[in-house]
Amino acid sequence: MMIPGEKGKSQYQVCAGDTATLWGGRFEVLASPVLIGKIENACMKTTDHFLGSGQFTVGLAFEIEHRAPTPVGATVEFEVELVGVNANKLKFAVVARDEFGLVAKGTHLRAIVDEDSFRERLSKRQTADQTN
Numbered sequence: 001m002m003i004p005g006e007k008g009k010s011q012y013q014v015c016a017g018d019t020a021t022l023w024g025g026r027f028e029v030l031a032s033p034v035l036i037g038k039i040e041n042a043c044m045k046t047t048d049h050f051l052g053s054g055q056f057t058v059g060l061a062f063e064i065e066h067r068a069p070t071p072v073g074a075t076v077e078f079e080v081e082l083v084g085v086n087a088n089k090l091k092f093a094v095v096a097r098d099e100f101g102l103v104a105k106g107t108h109l110r111a112i113v114d115e116d117s118f119r120e121r122l123s124k125r126q127t128a129d130q131t132n
Contacts, residue, residue, distance in 0.1 A: 008046030
């Protein structure tokens with residue numbers, strides 16, 4: 001059972017393949033889509049060990065303020081805390097910092113889903129796509 005207050009940390013060193021220039025940006029700094037992916041990963045690592053067999057989580061929503069650029073080579077530390085549980089929904093408070101200070105903060109919402117149900121929904125969508 002998941003209880004609010006569960007915390008997790010992870011670190012990531014920014015590399016050239018993570019930069020905004022690869023997403024149409026102008027500077028070689030950590031791209032927002034990569035930042036969000038790392039936040040999502042930190043949240044999963046924090047709570048996935050509480051899940052039952054055949055369960056996993058999927059991202060539902062992000063409210064992230066990307067407040068400062070992080071250059072290639074800098075290390076970003078992600079701190080996440082489970083702040084809410086409502087049925088199958090998990091809400092996390094998230095903060096990202098590098099050696100220069102605050103990089104991002106906000107919230108991330110995830111849902112616990114059943115793997116078999118997810119596969120079935122995916123299969124239906126794939127089949128529908130092939131008939132169009």
